[in-house]
Amino acid sequence: MAVTTTTKITMPLTLIFRAICARCVFLLLAIGLSLPAQADSRNLAPGFGDLPKGATILVMPPDVELFSISAGGVSEPKADWTEAANTHIHGALEKKSSSLGLMTRELSEKDADDLAEINTLHAAVARSIALHHMSGGNFALPTKDGKLDWSLGNAVQPIREKSGADYALFIWVRDSYASSERKVAMFALALFGVGITGGMQTGYASLVDLRTGQVMWFNKLLRGTGDLRDEESANETVKTLLAQFPESK
Amino acid sequence: MNKMFLIALALFVAGCATVKKVESGSNMVSEHLSINIEGNWNHLDFPGIKPAQVWTMEGVTVDEFLIYSGIQGGQVMHPENASSSKLKNFVFRSAMQTEEIVSLLEGVLSRDNSTFKLLKLEPYPFGGKKGFRFEYERIRKVDNVQLRGIGFGAVDKGELYALLYHAPRLTFFPRHQARVEAIAKTALIR
Amino acid sequence: MKRRRFLAAGGACCAGLATNNAWAQAITEYAAPHRFDRPDLATDEGGLWALMDREEKALRRSPLVVRDEKLKTYVQDIACRLGSDHCPDIRTFLVRTPLFNASMAPNGMMQIWTGLLLRVENEAQLAAVIGHEIGHYLQRHSVERLRDIKSKTAFGQVLGLFGLVGALGQIAVAASAFAYGREHERDADRIGAFLMHRAGYDVTESAKVWNNLLQETTAREGKEPEQTAPLFATHPAPPERRDDLVQLAKSLPGGKAGGEAYAERTRPFLDGWLQDEVKRGQYAESLVLLSRHIAGGVAPELMRYYRGEVYRLRGQEGDQDLALADYRTSALNPNPPPPVFRGIGLISRQRGQREEALQALSRYLELAPEAPDSAFIKTYISELSS
Numbered sequence: 001m002a003v004t005t006t007t008k009i010t011m012p013l014t015l016i017f018r019a020i021c022a023r024c025v026f027l028l029l030a031i032g033l034s035l036p037a038q039a040d041s042r043n044l045a046p047g048f049g050d051l052p053k054g055a056t057i058l059v060m061p062p063d064v065e066l067f068s069i070s071a072g073g074v075s076e077p078k079a080d081w082t083e084a085a086n087t088h089i090h091g092a093l094e095k096k097s098s099s100l101g102l103m104t105r106e107l108s109e110k111d112a113d114d115l116a117e118i119n120t121l122h123a124a125v126a127r128s129i130a131l132h133h134m135s136g137g138n139f140a141l142p143t144k145d146g147k148l149d150w151s152l153g154n155a156v157q158p159i160r161e162k163s164g165a166d167y168a169l170f171i172w173v174r175d176s177y178a179s180s181e182r183k184v185a186m187f188a189l190a191l192f193g194v195g196i197t198g199g200m201q202t203g204y205a206s207l208v209d210l211r212t213g214q215v216m217w218f219n220k221l222l223r224g225t226g227d228l229r230d231e232e233s234a235n236e237t238v239k240t241l242l243a244q245f246p247e248s249k
Numbered sequence: 250m251n252k253m254f255l256i257a258l259a260l261f262v263a264g265c266a267t268v269k270k271v272e273s274g275s276n277m278v279s280e281h282l283s284i285n286i287e288g289n290w291n292h293l294d295f296p297g298i299k300p301a302q303v304w305t306m307e308g309v310t311v312d313e314f315l316i317y318s319g320i321q322g323g324q325v326m327h328p329e330n331a332s333s334s335k336l337k338n339f340v341f342r343s344a345m346q347t348e349e350i351v352s353l354l355e356g357v358l359s360r361d362n363s364t365f366k367l368l369k370l371e372p373y374p375f376g377g378k379k380g381f382r383f384e385y386e387r388i389r390k391v392d393n394v395q396l397r398g399i400g401f402g403a404v405d406k407g408e409l410y411a412l413l414y415h416a417p418r419l420t421f422f423p424r425h426q427a428r429v430e431a432i433a434k435t436a437l438i439r
Numbered sequence: 440m441k442r443r444r445f446l447a448a449g450g451a452c453c454a455g456l457a458t459n460n461a462w463a464q465a466i467t468e469y470a471a472p473h474r475f476d477r478p479d480l481a482t483d484e485g486g487l488w489a490l491m492d493r494e495e496k497a498l499r500r501s502p503l504v505v506r507d508e509k510l511k512t513y514v515q516d517i518a519c520r521l522g523s524d525h526c527p528d529i530r531t532f533l534v535r536t537p538l539f540n541a542s543m544a545p546n547g548m549m550q551i552w553t554g555l556l557l558r559v560e561n562e563a564q565l566a567a568v569i570g571h572e573i574g575h576y577l578q579r580h581s582v583e584r585l586r587d588i589k590s591k592t593a594f595g596q597v598l599g600l601f602g603l604v605g606a607l608g609q610i611a612v613a614a615s616a617f618a619y620g621r622e623h624e625r626d627a628d629r630i631g632a633f634l635m636h637r638a639g640y641d642v643t644e645s646a647k648v649w650n651n652l653l654q655e656t657t658a659r660e661g662k663e664p665e666q667t668a669p670l671f672a673t674h675p676a677p678p679e680r681r682d683d684l685v686q687l688a689k690s691l692p693g694g695k696a697g698g699e700a701y702a703e704r705t706r707p708f709l710d711g712w713l714q715d716e717v718k719r720g721q722y723a724e725s726l727v728l729l730s731r732h733i734a735g736g737v738a739p740e741l742m743r744y745y746r747g748e749v750y751r752l753r754g755q756e757g758d759q760d761l762a763l764a765d766y767r768t769s770a771l772n773p774n775p776p777p778p779v780f781r782g783i784g785l786i787s788r789q790r791g792q793r794e795e796a797l798q799a800l801s802r803y804l805e806l807a808p809e810a811p812d813s814a815f816i817k818t819y820i821s822e823l824s825s
Contacts, residue, residue, distance in 0.1 A: 065490070079489030080480040109496075116500030120393045121417050128308020132268075141291040142270030143306060150307065153420035213420065339720060342754070347815065348785055352752055356720040362536050364503070365718060371814035381815060390536070393501045 042134065043244045045148045048216045051167070051248040056103045058165035058210070060119065061112050062089055066228060067176040069199060081177075081229050088234030089171065096238075100248040105165050115162070118155055122170055125150055125215070126206050134204075134220040152213035160210040168210055171241070173203035173221070175228055201226040205241045217246055267294045271304060278302065279318035282376065282410050285435035288428065290314070300324060306425055310392075312416035314429065317402075320409040326357050343407035347381045350402055350409065355385075358398075358413075362390040376410055376438030378403040387415060397422040401433040410438050467690070469633045471577050474525055475547075484545065484582045491544035498532050498550070505533035505553065505708075513704045514569075517562060518549060520638045521570045525577065537715035539652060543572040545581050556705060557712040558655075558728060559648060560735060562697025566635050567645035574630030580623040624680070632687045641694035646684035651731060653681065658723040702737060709738055710776070713745045722753040740772035744779045751782055759786050777806035781816065788819060797823045 051057075066081035097104045112119070129150055132141045140146065159168055177199045200222070207217040221241050227233035271290040277283050290304045304314040320326070322343030339356045342349075351370060359365045366386045373382035380403025387396040398415030414429040416422040478484040498504060505511065511533060519526040528547040538554040549572060559565045575581065632642050716725055729746040733739060747765035750758040766782045769775050784799035800820050804813055 065493070076483060077486040077490035079486040082486075082489065083480055113500055117395060117419065117502070119500075121419050124310045124392060124394050124417065125307070127310040131310070132308045138266065139268055141268060141305070141308065143289045143291050151420075153424065155419040346785070346789060348812070349752065349754070355718055359715075359718045360720075362538070364535060364715065367811045369814070370812035372818045388502050390503070393497075393503060395502055 042146075042148060043217055043219050044246065045214055045216045048214075049246060051100065051102060051246045053101045053248045054103070055167060055248065056105055056163075056165040057097060057207070058105045058107060058159065058163045058168045059093060060168055060170045061107060061109070062086060062171040062173070063123075064089065064171070064173045064203075064228075065175070067174075068179050069176050084230075085173070085175070085228035085234060088228060088231055089173075089238055091231070092235050092238035092242075093169070093171075096242055096245065100245075102248055105163055107163065111162050115159055118152070118159060119170075121152060121155055122206070122208070123172070125152060126170065126172065126204050126218070129206070129215065129218050130204055130220045134218070148215060148218055150215045152208060152215070154213060156208060156210050156213045163210075166210055167216070168208045170206045170208070171203070172205075173201070173228070173241075175199075175201045175203070175226070177227070177229070200224055201228075201237065203241060205245075207246070217244070219243055219245075268292065269294070278316055281405070281408070281439050282316075282318040283437045283439070284432050286428075286432055299327070301327065307416070307421060312421055312425060313414070315411075315413040317409060317411040317413075320411075322407055326353070341409050343404070345404070345409075347402075350404070350411075351381070351383055351400075354400060354402070354411065354413065358385075358387060358415075364388045364390075373401060373433075375401045375403040375412075375433065376405065376436045378405050378410075378438055380404075380410075382433070385415075386418070395419075397426075399426065399429060399433075401436070403438060405438045410436075412436070466629050466633050469630060471524065474528055475579075484579070487544075487582060488546045491546040491548055494544065495530070495532075495546065495548045498534070498548070501534075503535045505535055507708070510704065510708065514551065514556075514565070517566055518569050518573070521566060521634045522573050523634075523637075525573070529573070529576075535715070537712065537719055541568050541572055543576045545576070545579065547576070553708070553712050553715065557709070557716060558651065560651075560698065560701070560732075560737070561644060562701045563635065563640040563642075563644035563695065564648045565701065566638060566640045566697075567631060567642075567648050570631035570634040570638075571627045571645075572631075573634060574627035575623065577630060578623070578626055580627070583623070625683070628680070628684060629687065632684070632691055636691040636694060639694050641696050642688040642691045643685070644696055646681050646688060649681045649684065654731075655724045655727045658727045659721060706738060709741055713741065717745055717748055717752070720752075722749050725749045740769045740775050740779075743769035744776045744782070747779065747782050751786060759790070762786060777803055777810070780806065781810075781812075784816075784819070788823065793823050 064082055064085050066078050066085050068076045068078050068081075094104065107115070129148070132139045133144065133148060133150075144150075156168065159165075201224070203221045205217075205219050205221075206215055208214065209216050219241060221237075226237045226240065228237050269292045271286065271292045273286055273288055275283060275285050290306065293303045293305060293309060295303070300317065300320055302316040302318070303309075304316065305312055306314075317326075320341045322341060324341050326339045326341065339353050339360075341353060345353065348370075351367070355365050355367065364387060368384040368386060370381060370383040373380050375381070380401065383400045385398045385400070387398060388394070389396060395418050396415045397418040398413060400411060400413045402409065402411035404410070412429070412433055414425070416425060478488055480486075480489065511531065514533060515529075515531045518529050518531050522529045525547075529543075529549055530547055531549045531551065533556070534550055534552050536552040536554060537557070538552055539558050540552040541550065541555055543549045549569070551569075555568065556565070559568070628645075632645060635642050635645065716728070719725070726746065726749055729742050729749065732742045733746065743765040747762040747769065750762035750765065763783065763786055766779050766786075769779045770783070780799045780803035784796045784803060787793075787796035787799060797820065800816055800823070804810070804816060804820070807813070810816070
């Protein structure tokens with residue numbers, strides 16, 4: 001089990017990304033932490049404002065992991081928290097879509113298996129959007145001209161064929177919580193002027209038009225607060241994640 | 250962790266990473282290599298990139314356009330990158346034949362345990378010199394994305410000039426391939 | 440509760456081996472725990488298990504997984520025989536990566552990398568590694584390890600990894616943090632040896648696996664063994680371990696090596712695995728590996744061709760001669776791999792031996808007209824002809 005994660009340590013996606021992650025992502029962290037999760041026109045593709053009423057959204061199986069951080073900083077996966085989070089996210093999404101008059105559909109595991117390549121493709125695009133579009137000006141791509149302008153093109157056709165939906169919603173969340181020992185450690189270290197993270201909530205949500213492959217709406221989350229473990233706080237997190245989600249008319 | 254935050258903040262102040270616009274038109278990539286581009290590109294500058302330049306259209310996790318210009322004999326490809334992760338160094342030698350250069354580039358691209366498959370290798374007048382063009386397939390280890398790529402190269406006065414472009418085989422490689430081929434056509438090594 | 444029962448079973452196995460030297464005494468009876476129930480979600484074990492379930496899903500969808508049914512079944516069957524009652528819980532995944540590695544997650548997911556399949560010489564050696572991993576699985580070492588790490592309060596051991604990844608990437612857990620301790624390693628070795636023996640394999644083969652690996656890793660100058668074999672990051676393997684395995688084997692005699700069966704089943708894949716190996720650019724290690732296989736008579740025409748390639752690519756003084764020698768020997772084989780002639784042609788061309796180069800490169804294209812580099816080789820041929 002352990003060794004399979006070795007490759008995740010050398011997680012950079014390309015030659016350069018390896019270098020980025022070693023240093024600059026900390027930078028991102030610094031920027032991200034200082035900026036609240038802002039929702040504005042950056043979240044929407046140009047010219048896209050509303051979802052047509054009656055549109056169907058396919059909710060791709062959310063990729064969610066919740067961890068607990070022990071005193072020494074070991075991240076430990078928490079299945080019960082993750083399961084609870086999945087339930088809450090699911091519930092919040094349902095509420096959201098019914099309030100918008102939208103229909104949701106879900107993908108079976110078998111279908112998700114078949115669509116694996118498109119999923120991995122979307123994940124790569126989402127990471128670029130998060131880095132180059134949502135993270136303040138530092139990494140903005142001049143050719144995108146400040147716009148949310150990414151499209152998966154006809155790669156999404158198989159999703160549309162399988163589901164008949166008009167849009168697909170992708171959700172990815174990684175969330176960690178300081179255990180009580182960790183909180184004690186934080187307090188102790190703070191006395192010596194050393195700051196360590198208590199826990200971070202990071203994730204994105206992305207809405208893709210299945211007719212064109214265009215990413216119509218995107219939101220990124222990166223903060224030191226938020227809780228997906230209990231229903232009320234989870235609803236708040238989902239609300240933040242889905243901030244500026246297009247209305248339906 | 251604390252030390253890393255300090256480094257991060259220092260880099261933030263120093264501006265460790267930049268993204269610049271590359272304008273349409275003639276471009277002196279380096280002292281000896283010029284190319285002509287139609288439509289703008291994005292030039293990413295990060296530590297650990299040398300001796301290449303990296304451009305992208307869709308973002309660093311999607312597509313990557315690597316420009317090697319005037320790599321000298323004995324020069325290590327991406328040394329900072331390698332040392333930080335204790336990986337194999339690939340060194341260009343001036344006397345390298347085409348097939349050895351392709352192997353060198355293959356090695357550099359496989360260093361992170363991604364796979365590499367050569368699809369085609371043919372002669373090509375790159376930069377006005379006797380060079381080569383090749384096509385390849387890769388599966389990126391870290392996130393399983395399946396990529397297609399093209400490369401161009403030539404050696405002039407013992408120095409290597411090369412262009413590599415790869416992007417996901419779905420949608421993105423087909424979208425940008427023609428532009429990269431066009432750029433390669435306009436390359437001039439002086 | 441189930442947990443007490445398995446601990447008791449584990450305890451029973453190790454109870455009599457209190458002294459340091461006694462650990463190398465083989466176990467002649469091992470009562471494996473009963474099949475594991477899915478642990479409570481709220482427990483740490485449950486957390487790990489569920490995380491591994493998600494890892495497994497990702498793995499199942501990965502293009503890097505070997506999908507050949509026959510090979511998968513072959514390896515799965517070996518794992519099944521070793522795991523016996525636990526067979527239904529073990530799911531084998533073969534992953535295309537040119538490094539020596541195998542691991543087994545608490546939920547029964549087993550990964551074996553193609554670099555390992557390339558390196559073991561027979562079924563027994565493969566069984567040794569699988570048996571060892573099953574040993575960790577049966578004794579639930581990963582969970583113990585997680586608990587152990589949590590109890591450490593070394594603030595310096597911070598997994599900035601979550602921070603490192605920050606806004607974008609995946610969460611990772613440090614492999615070294617999950618490294619098995621020496622006790623776990625010994626247990627797994629003992630259990631693995633027992634399982635091997637019970638399944639009819641020759642336990643002396645297990646020491647050879649480590650020995651071969653050590654030879655390879657010492658060939659690499661100045662770097663950590665973990666880079667050749669990520670397995671070493673989680674399975675510390677000092678030289679004593681090899682000796683201890685030899686001792687174990689003495690008390691568990693007999694059994695087969697299964698060399699022929701293994702060679703037959705893996706032959707169709709060797710070419711691809713060898714290509715991946717050479718691309719690593721770790722010439723010193725590749726040479727040790729290839730020379731070992733050549734000496735062992737494994738697919739000689741293929742091994743010699745690839746050793747020739749390594750010499751040619753390394754290009755140190757004298758390497759071209761060595762490459763030519765290997766290429767030529769391979770070419771004598773009734774079914775040489777076509778690129779062997781390319782190799783001869785390329786070196787001859789570099790040496791200015793036009794006739795030889797022309798002949799060899801032409802032969803290459805004759806045998807492999809659809810080769811990816813055919814257009815390129817044709818230009819060499821026309822240059823040499825003019």
